[in-house]
Amino acid sequence: xxxxxxxxxxxxxxxxxxLWIIEEVCGLSKVKSIxxxxxxxxxxxxxxxxxxxxxxxxxxxxxxxxxxxxxxLTVIYNDGAFPGVGIGKLIRYGLVRKLISTHTGxxxxxxxxxxxxxxxxxxxxQGTLVERIRAAGAGLGGFLTPTGVGTKVEEGKTVMELDxxxxxxxxxxxxxxxxxxxxxxxxxxxxxxxxAARNFNPIMATAADFVIAEVENLVDVGEIDPDHVMTxxxxxxxxxxxx
Amino acid sequence: MMALPxxxxxxxxxxxxxxxxxxxxVNLGIGTPTLVAxxxxxxxxxxFQSENGFIGMGALAKPGEEIPDLVNxxxxxxxxxxxxxxxxxxxxxxxxxxxxxxxxxxGALEVDERGHLANYWIPGRGGPGIGGGMDLVVGTKRxxxxxxxxxxxxxxxxxxxxSMPITAQRMVDLIVTDLAVIRPTPxxxxxxxxxxxxxxDEVVAKTSARLIVPDDVGEMVA
Numbered sequence: 001x002x003x004x005x006x007x008x009x010x011x012x013x014x015x016x017x018x019l020w021i022i023e024e025v026c027g028l029s030k031v032k033s034i035x036x037x038x039x040x041x042x043x044x045x046x047x048x049x050x051x052x053x054x055x056x057x058x059x060x061x062x063x064x065x066x067x068x069x070x071x072x073l074t075v076i077y078n079d080g081a082f083p084g085v086g087i088g089k090l091i092r093y094g095l096v097r098k099l100i101s102t103h104t105g106x107x108x109x110x111x112x113x114x115x116x117x118x119x120x121x122x123x124x125x126q127g128t129l130v131e132r133i134r135a136a137g138a139g140l141g142g143f144l145t146p147t148g149v150g151t152k153v154e155e156g157k158t159v160m161e162l163d164x165x166x167x168x169x170x171x172x173x174x175x176x177x178x179x180x181x182x183x184x185x186x187x188x189x190x191x192x193x194x195x196a197a198r199n200f201n202p203i204m205a206t207a208a209d210f211v212i213a214e215v216e217n218l219v220d221v222g223e224i225d226p227d228h229v230m231t232x233x234x235x236x237x238x239x240x241x242x243x
Numbered sequence: 244m245m246a247l248p249x250x251x252x253x254x255x256x257x258x259x260x261x262x263x264x265x266x267x268x269v270n271l272g273i274g275t276p277t278l279v280a281x282x283x284x285x286x287x288x289x290x291f292q293s294e295n296g297f298i299g300m301g302a303l304a305k306p307g308e309e310i311p312d313l314v315n316x317x318x319x320x321x322x323x324x325x326x327x328x329x330x331x332x333x334x335x336x337x338x339x340x341x342x343x344x345x346x347x348x349x350g351a352l353e354v355d356e357r358g359h360l361a362n363y364w365i366p367g368r369g370g371p372g373i374g375g376g377m378d379l380v381v382g383t384k385r386x387x388x389x390x391x392x393x394x395x396x397x398x399x400x401x402x403x404x405x406s407m408p409i410t411a412q413r414m415v416d417l418i419v420t421d422l423a424v425i426r427p428t429p430x431x432x433x434x435x436x437x438x439x440x441x442x443x444d445e446v447v448a449k450t451s452a453r454l455i456v457p458d459d460v461g462e463m464v465a
Contacts, residue, residue, distance in 0.1 A: 052295040053318040105371030127336030127378035150412035197312040202331045
């Protein structure tokens with residue numbers, strides 16, 4: 001798009017209309033409505049949701065899933081958030097069948113659902129969770145971590161000893177879909193996160209078959225300094241404006 | 244001599260603060276460990292790492308002055324100090340597991356004679372969960388357990404062998420409670436200090452693990 005900047009040196013509205021035509025004709029714009037985005041989410045999918053205690057988690061997309069009662073989901077999320085907040089809303093609506101996560105303590109509704117057998121929980125260390133996702137996105141077959149050696153996390157895993165130190169072999173973790181949340185995004189899907197809301201977002205962007213980003217502020221392509229982009233738009237399939 | 248904090252949690256936090264050195268990078272767990280920050284001076288130049296993705300964390304935000312998306316690992320709104328940096332979770336655990344954090348201070352449900360701690364799961368009852376704890380205990384240069392000496396019902400938390408699933412095979416570096424400072428060693432748990440007004444016998448009685456009591460047990464002093 002910077003080449004276009006050099007070609008069209010005219011007024012800003014003129015450049016914007018040219019960009020709009022190019023994006024529409026060539027299909028460069030990834031902007032869709034929430035309704036259109038929902039067509040890509042189905043019952044029974046494995047869904048990656050970024051966030052840490054609800055910070056950095058998409059809001060409009062979760063609301064839309066709850067409205068449509070898309071359920072039986074396997075959700076990959078750091079923690080249990082809080083009751084009714086973020087992923088806590090999916091839990092309250094009974095839409096989560098299995099949770100792959102690191103922590104439940106902040107959400108009594110989740111703890112109860114696990115105890116009642118309504119949600120199956122796979123718990124793993126946070127550094128291992130994020131690195132399994134990173135490995136999937138980076139095309140790696142797995143990695144060796146000292147975290148979890150000699151604990152319950154080791155159960156069922158291959159233990160390898162290298163240079164006198166023991167490691168667990170951890171395998172990549174992928175999803176059908178990742179739902180991201182960014183402070184700012186352009187029409188090509190380039191994303192900028194804000195403060196502690198970044199957390200799992202850039203990593204999950206790389207490890208799902210289909211990626212939808214909800215953005216608080218939607219801007220034209222070229223408006224984000226290339227040095228400031230945190231997730232390149234090539235990872236993002238659809239971008240929706242948050243509410 | 245300055246007066247020591249009177250509440251058990253504040254006393255623990257105050258004593259842990261004395262273990263931190265100029266310029267160190269520190270991760271504080273949720274609960275009592277968070278209070279440690281209140282006993283550090285700016286001159287100590289301590290940098291806090293928050294595992295949800297930043298270093299350079301300041302004090303808790305005042306009510307009405309919360310900044311969106313700026314919370315600590317306990318979900319509380321916090322402030323930033325000049326030079327603060329945000330990063331993603333993979334970078335956060337590169338910092339943690341990669342040995343770039345100097346000290347982690349965390350609570351525990353149990354600690355045993357091997358210096359192993361259990362802090363995430365109570366069999367039959369559940370628990371908070373692993374979170375970043377396993378990576379922090381495995382990767383940090385020094386691990387300090389900050390906890391009350393006994394459970395609410397008076398049962399010992401420092402036990403011969405953890406009955407709950409352990410967090411890591413690592414021997415922690417120091418245990419600071421409201422009654423004592425205990426250093427795990429390959430030979431066992433060594434009593435180093437008692438809290439003001441606490442007798443060595445009381446510490447021994449409230450500890451089910453075997454304690455090595457040297458002749459030179461000190462007292463926590465300001």
